[in-house]
Amino acid sequence: MHTLQETLSRRGVDGELLTLIQSLASCATEISALVRGGALAGVLGATQSENVQGETQKKLDVIANELIKQALQAQPLVKGVASEEEDDVVAANADGRFLVSFDPLDGSSNIDINSLVGTIFSVLPAPAGEVNEAAFLQPGENQLAACYMLYGPATVMALTTGNGTQMFTLDPKTGDFILVEEQVSIPADTAEFAINMSNQRFWQPAMQNYIADCLLGKEGQRGKNFNMRWIAAMVGDVHRVLSRGGLFTYPQDTKNPEKPFKLRLMYEANPMSFLVEQAGGVASTGYERIMAIQPEGIHQRVAVILGSKNEVNTCLEYHR
Numbered sequence: 160m161h162t163l164q165e166t167l168s169r170r171g172v173d174g175e176l177l178t179l180i181q182s183l184a185s186c187a188t189e190i191s192a193l194v195r196g197g198a199l200a201g202v203l204g205a206t207q208s209e210n211v212q213g214e215t216q217k218k219l220d221v222i223a224n225e226l227i228k229q230a231l232q233a234q235p236l237v238k239g240v241a242s243e244e245e246d247d248v249v250a251a252n253a254d255g256r257f258l259v260s261f262d263p264l265d266g267s268s269n270i271d272i273n274s275l276v277g278t279i280f281s282v283l284p285a286p287a288g289e290v291n292e293a294a295f296l297q298p299g300e301n302q303l304a305a306c307y308m309l310y311g312p313a314t315v316m317a318l319t320t321g322n323g324t325q326m327f328t329l330d331p332k333t334g335d336f337i338l339v340e341e342q343v344s345i346p347a348d349t350a351e352f353a354i355n356m357s358n359q360r361f362w363q364p365a366m367q368n369y370i371a372d373c374l375l376g377k378e379g380q381r382g383k384n385f386n387m388r389w390i391a392a393m394v395g396d397v398h399r400v401l402s403r404g405g406l407f408t409y410p411q412d413t414k415n416p417e418k419p420f421k422l423r424l425m426y427e428a429n430p431m432s433f434l435v436e437q438a439g440g441v442a443s444t445g446y447e448r449i450m451a452i453q454p455e456g457i458h459q460r461v462a463v464i465l466g467s468k469n470e471v472n473t474c475l476e477y478h479r
């Protein structure tokens with residue numbers, strides 16, 4: 160039984176990064192307790208407000224955002240934070256070494272139906288100078304760490320500091336995250352895809368053709384039957400991909416021409432791509448590696464195709 164701290168120390172992770180990761184884990188432990196309380200904790204339902212993305216905020220979105228923001232502002236190692244739920248970046252401590260961007264509660268539509276939700280973090284080096292949006296606009300390749308915490312039947316954490324992806328489970332008796340997998344490895348092949356099929360008529364031809372061939376199964380050119388899953392929380396879908404393989408995608412669509420992409424680069428796509436690549440998978444927009452994108456804004460959205468190496472590469476063939 161190795162705790163998060165023991166595991167990161169043994170793996171030679173920089174002591175300050177270790178301290179930061181422990182702060183992130185503590186936030187998740189608190190949010191996990193609120194999620195478990197459900198209606199009894201008074202965290203269900205919506206607020207009257209909208210976030211910068213124009214989405215109605217759930218109570219738990221707001222609570223989780225405040226909890227994480229305050230914890231990180233109090234952490235001397237953190238210079239600034241950016242959240243999916245905040246319009247602008249928030250300054251923390253001038254001497255801090257790290258910038259943290261986060262999705263405080265991914266999968267908000269699942270809160271009120273007692274289904275999977277999670278928290279996603281991305282850690283970047285803080286450049287010299289003041290904390291502003293430009294400081295955060297670094298490609299995903301610059302990430303020092305990325306993790307998600309999934310509040311499911313068990314609370315789990317997938318973490319990378321750039322040396323493989325590790326999986327931990329929260330021990331509810333001690334409050335420690337315990338190592339359960341030292342090196343996550345995504346199978347290269349899969350017969351499972353995850354996509355919101357209700358958007359099918361809005362996809363580009365490349366994705367239309369790829370999914371059509373999967374659906375033809377054994378009788379089609381893919382020569383095998385596929386299964387489909389959709390959790391409506393990227394944390395849940397990516398956790399399945401890390402656990403047993405699969406392809407997860409939220410492609411470009413024309414449903415709302417002003418919003419051709421759904422997932423946020425800084426809060427969702429980059430940290431998940433880091434975790435997936437470090438577990439042997441591939442993460443692309445269809446046309447470029449997600450972690451190589453130079454961000455143009457903290458709330459930028461991108462197309463995402465990630466998961467099992469051979470299957471993602473097959474999907475990318477349809478995009479060429």
Ligand code: AFP
Nearest residue numbers: 264265266267268355391392393394
């Ligand atoms: P929130 O972060 O606003 O909860 O959105 C969740 C999400 O961005 C991602 O986690 C899901 O994969 C996706 O939305 C689900 O979108 P649809 O509701 O369009 O299926």
